[in-house]
Amino acid sequence: MASVLVVDDASFMRKRMIGVLTELGHTIAGEAENGKEAIGLYLKLKPDLVTLDITMPEVSGKDALKQIVKIDPGARIVMCSALGSEQVVAECIKAGAKAYIVKPYNKDQVNDIIQKVLN
Numbered sequence: 783m784a785s786v787l788v789v790d791d792a793s794f795m796r797k798r799m800i801g802v803l804t805e806l807g808h809t810i811a812g813e814a815e816n817g818k819e820a821i822g823l824y825l826k827l828k829p830d831l832v833t834l835d836i837t838m839p840e841v842s843g844k845d846a847l848k849q850i851v852k853i854d855p856g857a858r859i860v861m862c863s864a865l866g867s868e869q870v871v872a873e874c875i876k877a878g879a880k881a882y883i884v885k886p887y888n889k890d891q892v893n894d895i896i897q898k899v900l901n
Contacts, residue, residue, distance in 0.1 A: 784830035784900055785811040789820040789846070790862065791838040795885070799833055799862070802892050817841030817849075824850050824857070831899060833883070836863035836870060844874055851878035858899050862887070 786808050790796045796813050803810060811829035814820040818841040820834060832850065836843040843861060850857050861874045864885040871882050880899040883892060 783807045783809065784896070785809045785827070787811045787814065787820065787823055787827060787829040787832045789814045789817070789832060789838075789843065790835040791815050792835075795835065795862075799892070802887075802889050803833075803896075805889065806893050806896070808896070817843055817846030820846045821849050821853075825853065830858065831896065832857065832859045833862050834859055834879075836861055836874065844870070844877065847874060847879055848877050860895060860899055 786803050788796050788799045788810060790799065800810050800813065811827040812823045814823050816838045824832060834843045834847060847859055847861065850859060859879050860881045860883055861879045862883045862885060874882065881895045883895055
């Protein structure tokens with residue numbers, strides 16, 4: 783199982799993702815509410831995986847993704863967003879995200895995507 787950093791500006795979404803990940807047997811390395819916190823925690827915690835919301839204040843998920851991948855090209859980052867915009871998804875994948883989860887998600891979707899990214 784993986785240690786995961788959960789990043790979302792909405793605390794209820796962080797709690798939901800943490801609940802799903804914990805139920806699936808993963809460990810929560812930490813949580814952040816914006817991209818700036820995410821970058822700092824990634825450096826400090828070195829999690830196996832990051833779930834990263836796209837739309838956040840201060841530093842967006844897309845910008846945090848780019849900075850984390852610059853620091854660690856092997857970073858395993860799964861973007862999460864209610865925005866089903868194919869253009870944004872394509873930009874994130876091109877920038878180094880390994881996968882994408884569209885909100886609202888269910889446990890099976892999260893499990894399938896995380897298993898693919900970890901393997």
